[in-house]
Amino acid sequence: MNLYLLCGLVGVFALIFALVLGKGINSKSAGNERMKELAGYIQDGAMAFLKREYFYLAIFVGAVCVLILLTLGWQTAIAFVVGAIFSIFAGYFGMRIATSANVRTAEAARHGQKGALEIAFSGGAVMGMSVVGLGILGVSILYTAFDYNVVYLTGFGLGASSIALFARVGGGIYTKAADVGADLVGKVEAGIPEDDPRNPAVIADNVGDNVGDVAGMGADLFESYVGSLISAITLGTAAMAAGIESLNDKAAIFFPFLLLAAGIVASVVGILIARKSKADNPQKALDSGTYIGGIIVIIISAVLSKMLFGGFTAFIAVLVGLVVGMLIGKITEIYTSADYKHVTNIAEQSQTGAATNIISGLAVGMKSTMIPIILIAIGVLVSFYVMGGNTNATFGLYGIALSAIGMLSITGLTVAVDAYGPIADNAGGIAEMAGLPKEVRQITDKLDSVGNTTAAIGKGFAIGSAALTSLALFAAFAQAAKITNIDLLEPITLVGLLIGAMLPFIFGALTMESVSKAANEMIEEVRRQFKTIPGIMEGKGKPDYAKCVDISTTAALKEMMLPGIIAIVSPIGIGLLLGAEALGGFLGGAVASGVLVAIFMANSGGAWDNAKKYIELGNFGGKGSETHKAGVVGDTVGDPFKDTSGPSMNILIKLMTIVSLVFAPLIAEYGGILLNLIK
Amino acid sequence: MNLYLLCGLVGVFALIFALVLGKGINSKSAGNERMKELAGYIQDGAMAFLKREYFYLAIFVGAVCVLILLTLGWQTAIAFVVGAIFSIFAGYFGMRIATSANVRTAEAARHGQKGALEIAFSGGAVMGMSVVGLGILGVSILYTAFDYNVVYLTGFGLGASSIALFARVGGGIYTKAADVGADLVGKVEAGIPEDDPRNPAVIADNVGDNVGDVAGMGADLFESYVGSLISAITLGTAAMAAGIESLNDKAAIFFPFLLLAAGIVASVVGILIARKSKADNPQKALDSGTYIGGIIVIIISAVLSKMLFGGFTAFIAVLVGLVVGMLIGKITEIYTSADYKHVTNIAEQSQTGAATNIISGLAVGMKSTMIPIILIAIGVLVSFYVMGGNTNATFGLYGIALSAIGMLSITGLTVAVDAYGPIADNAGGIAEMAGLPKEVRQITDKLDSVGNTTAAIGKGFAIGSAALTSLALFAAFAQAAKITNIDLLEPITLVGLLIGAMLPFIFGALTMESVSKAANEMIEEVRRQFKTIPGIMEGKGKPDYAKCVDISTTAALKEMMLPGIIAIVSPIGIGLLLGAEALGGFLGGAVASGVLVAIFMANSGGAWDNAKKYIELGNFGGKGSETHKAGVVGDTVGDPFKDTSGPSMNILIKLMTIVSLVFAPLIAEYGGILLNLIK
Incomplete structure (x- = not known):
């Protein structure tokens, strides 16, 4: 048994912990x-989506597997399939428990907030533990099995990325189509409240919370998690070959493995503390867990740094990543919470109508890019130079990978806190639909509102980790493609940069349009049911929930094809046609523009959402006023912004960098066909 | 007399031609x-704005002049001041004539379309000829005076850029504040028609057309024009030093000068043809002039290429630029004209409300970035490799500069066609306000609608030329800063790239917010006047036009400060703190993201505008319907998109590259202070 497999065992421990938590949840009353x-209905809908998705995934994974077999060999192909299957498992476990925890949270809320918080948060923790447990387990087994050859490992990352694409983009389209459809016809046209069981789209809407916010987010962070580990191993291998100073001849590989294993332990401690917190305020309970988990990781990383490298430079790189991640989360909150002026300004601007609401929301999102970008820049520079990038660039690039590892070390906790939100949201929906007493809904609403803040922070964190992971993967790609220079003065690089920077805009347009199309179908179906099912409005006729679930499912699966193909084909195409250096420019452009568009769209959407809620609290005229109507317009535009297009950018940039990394040997050998013709 | 001064004489000829056209216009009846x-009122308002603007400009130019004197020497300082003054002159002449041609166009329209078209187009031609005449004259005089030392010339470009910043950003804020203010209170609240003389903001609105669309556009293209010439001289000098193949030892400098001189002659021919065209359709008249002008330039450039270089490679580089410019214009039309599905789709989506209108408009803008970026990429690659960039990169970079020259060779015509639109628009406004017969307004409306299409194409052209000019200036910067490599694998370059890519988002947010702020002030003032001036609604009380003009003026001048400072300070700051290579990454990121945001915003705005007009033609419910209301929301959001923030990006990327070019010697010597500390 080597050290990696020991770390893998910690992953098994995480999975057992998830199992115990899951059993605990299932033992509670479901009301x-x-x-x-x-x-x-909700669980069936969620599972129906997963089943249909798996069908397409099987075809997709099969096709890519054949492509890899033909071009790169069986080892990478196996790693790819394992990565895909592990990501699918993580999503499956998470969804299974989330759709079981929702109703039990509602039931527990009948007896008070504490029990409800515990179940909802435990549900989120199952997702978190599944992600980190399967992540570290998969990488450690494959790394050992392939005799410590990191090249094959990239296939595992590609598998994870591919599933993340389907889960994030498909899930994002699913959830927003259902949400917009349910709201527009139910709330606006028919005048019935949210989560009313008479609304045919109400189940699809609740399924959507699980599909998009639980499974989608989980797959996204699973990808970041394994991506950062793989890039750290790749760059660590290179750093050791270049003679990085250390006390152990495998220090650069041991360090990220041990750190992530320590992060799992810290996350478990944090989860236990948060679950058992005596704080009345759920936010405080979650915060206390996160802080303690973070502190544990920081201490362990300092110890590990000293033990393996004989100093604290690696520790600083890790710390910078962790701090940058937390600060980006905080900044996200400042730009999207009604406690700060940006959101209240949007609400104020809504007094002059929808147009001024839209303009100010767009402006807030655009402005909000500044500090996160500067933070990422600082993170990159500090982690690069502290590790000695000045002496040898390879050391510095390894430092950037370490900062990504630092940011992702407490992924187990981050996902737990994040996935808790939609479970509480679902619990509220079930309470409403089942006609439970008002007090129950008040408790779930309180849990849900905390969940909204944590979701915003989680989104910021997901973007930050996607940026750092992509940059680390980008450096790993350059290593693998054997290019030592990506010169912007070469027009071919510049052209790559322009095209790469363009893709996030195209991706954003496609995903927004997909939501529109799917939402339109949903709207028509809900209208049809209201018209044709007798007694539906009186609560006597039973709405056809399954039909709406089916529409969201079909639309989501159909609409994610084109963006998916673009994300996978374009880096390979650019590399083969214009060469590795153009591909380097392409990735640089895509990462820069992708991060910006992601922050812009996610924060605009979050700010609109909370501006509307702020108006609903009675500000500037309150519910039903013209100001509120303007606020609703912004919120509706913001839905695909924050839950579909914005988060999809994370996947896009990670997927394109890892595709480049996997196919780097191929591109290094055959790349630049068109360029050679021009020349 | 050298060849450059001869070309300068062609510039004098252009100015004389402008004078003759202007005299011709002024000799017509003003009704x-x-x-x-x-x-x-309109002319006074426009001149009041200019006067106030000049005051701030004087301070600004003085301050920058001192900065240049202290750091770079008196020659660059003089060139800077001359560049600023020449740009101011061009704007002044153009505005002066535009505000004289508007009323005469209205008067001529009483007697038929042909005369009206001739006056409006002649007015635009004065602006076009002023731009190219002053542009080539200024560069040729300074180049000769400084004994053919191109380094000092960059100051001229910086002067032009600085004024363009004020004209484009300030003008954009002015025109949209007035437009939104006039529309929102006048049309929506008070229910009076557009261009009604009872509306206190109506004069400011008409002034805005001149300030934004005539002077702003003119300064923008003046900057591109001189910027492309200066970069061609810089890169041509380097290419000759590197031994580019030619039949004349100054071929690489002679060629761009002669080509632009030929372009002026071709533009004059095109203008004369368009003016005297017998076509009933004004679009055809303008098209025929443009095509013939273009063909003349193409033929001359082939001849010059053969004469100076002994072959057609330079010709191909020029041709590619010209074709790319025209195609980008055409693509812009496809995405923003109601003759194509993108715009009608937006109109259709407006049936489900403002939110779906906004989402589909944003998606159209984002999608529309794809083809222009690919066209620019093709232009860059073809012009680079055809000139032998493969053998020697310097030759290829010169080729890129030539393609920018090619695109801008018929600037005289492009500006003429472009500035014609707002003159026709103004004529319609005057006809309405003066209560002229309905037939007059029909004629001006027809001229105006053609102007809208040409304006969209002109915007595409302005973006394309800004992109190519920036890329050429970027290459010139690298030459001047003596960097031979901008390596994206260096984290410092990557950090520069991220920060550079972020700036257009910040710039977009700031300019949008400025419009909102200014429009709000305008709205309050118009409301106040409606409330407090007795008999205003009955047409008896006289509205205080001057007050509204003053609000727009003050707001525009105040609000352009911060964006302006950011654009000038940030490249110098990045260069001094992080070094020339980081600045290179910064410029690459800024140009890529700036071009994308520019296309996105300009085309979203244009598409919303025409979707609203399409609904007003009676589609999907027509004027007054809920669909129309949704369309108005999109149009209002689109106003700052297409007329303020979008076009400001052109300035931003050109200004930041030329600032870097001018201060390159300083940065090469002292740059990277912070980086050296970190290391």
Whole structure:
């Protein structure tokens, strides 16, 4: 048994912990018959989506597997399939438990907030532990099995990325189509409240929370997690070959493995503390867990740094990543929470109508890019130079990978806190649909509102980690493609940069349009049901929930094809046609523009959402006023911004860099066909 | 007399031609007393804006001049001041004539379309000829005076760029504040028609057309014009030193000068043809002039290429630029004209409300970035490799500069066609305000609608030329800063790239917010006047036009400060703190992201505008319907998109590259202070 497999065992420990948590949740009461029935619809809908998705995934994974077999060999192909399967498992576990925890949270809320918080958060923790457990387990097994050859490992990352694409983009389209459809016809046209069981799209809407916010987010961070580990191993191998100073001849590989394993332990401690917190305020409970988890990781990383490298430079690189991640989360909150002036300004601007609401929301999102970018820049520079990038660039690039590892070390906790939100949201939906007493809904609403803040922070964190992971993967790609220079003065690099920077805009347009198309279908179906099902408005006729679930599912799966193909084909195409250096420019452009568009769209959307809620609290006229109507317009535009297009950018930049990394040997050998013709 | 001064003489010829056209316009009747009065208000307002602007400009130019004197020497300082003054002159002449041609176009329209078209187009031609005449004259005189030392010439470009910043950003804020203010209170709240003389903001609105669309556009293209010439001289000098193959030892400098001189002659021919065209359709008249002008330039450039270089490679580089410019214009039309599905789709989506209108408009803008970027990429690659960039990179970079020259060779015509639109628009406004017969307004409306299409194409052209000019200036910067490599694998370059790519987002947010702020002030003032001036609604009380003009003026001048400072300080700051290579990455990121944001915003805005007009033609419910209201929301959001923030990006990327070029010697010597500390 080597050290990597020991770390893998920690992953197994995380999975066992998830299992225990899951059993604990399932042992709780699922409430009365009506609640069980409704929860059953949601779970069935979620599983129906997954089943259909797996069908397409099987075809996709099969096709890419053949492509890899033909071009790169069986080892990478196996790693790819394992990566895909592990990511699927993580999503499956998370969804399974989330759709079981939702109704039990509602039931527990009948007896008070504490029990409800515990179940909802445990549900999120299952997702978090599945992500990190499967992540470190998969990498450690494959790394050992392939005799410590990191090249094959990249296939694992590609597998994870591919599933993340389907989960994030498909999930994002699913959830927003259902949400917009349910709101527009139900709330606006028919005048019935949110989560009303008479609304045919209401189940699809609740399924969407799980599909998009639980499974999508989980797959996204699973990708970042394994991506950062793989890039750290790649760059660590190079750093050791270049003679990085250390006390152990495998220090540069041991360090990230041990750190992530320590992060899992720290996350478990944090989760236990948050679950058992006596704080009345759920936010405080979650915060206390996160802080303690973070502190544990920081201490362990300092110890590990001293033990393996004989100093604290590696520790500083890790610390910088962790701090940058947390600060980006905080900045996200400042730009998207009604406690700060940006959001209240949007609400104020809504008084002059929808147009001024839109303009100010767009402006807030655009402005909000500044500090995160500067933070990422500082993170890159500090981690590069502290590790000695000045002496040898390879050392510095390894430092950047370490800062990504630092940011992602407490992924288990981050995902737990994040996935807790949609579970609480679902619990509220079930409480409403099942007609539970008002006090129950108040408790779930309180949990949900905390969840909204954590979700915003989680989104910022996801973007930050995607940026650092992509940059680390980018450096790893250059290593693998054997290019030592990506010169912007070469027009071919510049052309790559322009095209790469363009792709996030195209991706944003495609995903927004997909949501529109899917939402339109949903709107028509809901209208049709209201018209044709007798007694539906009186609560006598039963709405056809399954039909709406089916529309969201079909639309999501259909619409994610084109963006998916673009994300995979374009880096390979650029590399083969214009060469590795153009591909380097392309990735640089794509990462820069992708991070910006991601922050812009996610924060605009979050700010609009909370501006509307701020108006609903009675400000500037309150609910039903013209100001509120303007606020609703912004919120509706913001839905695909923050839950579909924005988060999809994370996947886009990571997927394109890892595709480049996997196919780097091929591009190094055959790349630049068109360029050679021009020349 | 050298060849450059001869080319400068062609510039004098252009100015004389402008003078003759201007005299011709002024000799026409300015209509009845009421028309003269109204036109007087507009002209006074425009001149008041210019006067106030000049005051700030004087301070600004003085301050930068001192900075240059202290750091770079008196020659660059003089060139800077001359560049600023020449740009100011061009704007002044153009505005002066535009505000004189508007009322005469209205008067001529009483007697038929042909005369009206001739005056409006002649007015635009004065602006076009002023731009190219002063541009080539200034560069040729300074180049000769400084004994053919191109380094000092960059100051001229910086002067032009600085004024363009004020004209484009300030003008954009001015025109949209007035437009939104006039529309929102006048049309929506008070229910009076557009261009109604009872509306206090109506004069400011008409002034805005001149300030933004005539002077702003003119300064923008003046900057591109001289910027492309200066970069061609810089890179041509380097190419000759590197031994580019030619039949004349100054071929690489002679060629761009002669080509632009030929372009002026071709533009004059094109203008004369368009003016005297017998076509009933004004679009055809303008097109015929443009095509013939283009063909003349193409033929001459082939001849010059053969004469100076002994072959057609330089010709191909020029041709590629010209074709790319025209195609980008055409693509812009496809994405923003109601003759194509993108715009009608937006109109269709407006049926489900403002939110879907906004989402589809944003998606159209984002999608529309693809083809222009690919066209620019093709232009860069073809012009680089055809000139032998493969053998020697310097030759290839010179080729890129030539393609920018090619695109800008018929600037005289492009500006003429472009500035014609706002003159026709103004004429319609005056006709409406003066109560002229309906037939007059129909004619000006027809001229105006053609102007809208040409404006969209002109915007595409301005973006394309800004992109190519910036890339050429970027290459010139690298030469001047003596860097031979801008390596994206260096984290410092990557950090520069991220920060550079971020700036257009910040710039976009700031300019949008400025429009909002200024428009809000305008709205309050118009409301106040409606409330407090007795008899204003009955047409008896006289609105205080001057007050509204003053609000727009003050707001525009105040709000352009911060964006202006950012654009000038940030490249110098990055260069001094992080070094020339980081600045290179910064410029690469800024140009890529700036071009994308520019296309996105300009085309979203244009598409929303025409979607609204398409609905007003009676589609999907027509005027007054809910669909129309949704369309108005999109149009209002689109106003700052297409007329303020979008076009400001052109300035931003050119200004930042030329600032870097001018201060390159300083940065090469002292740059990287912070970086050296970190290391």
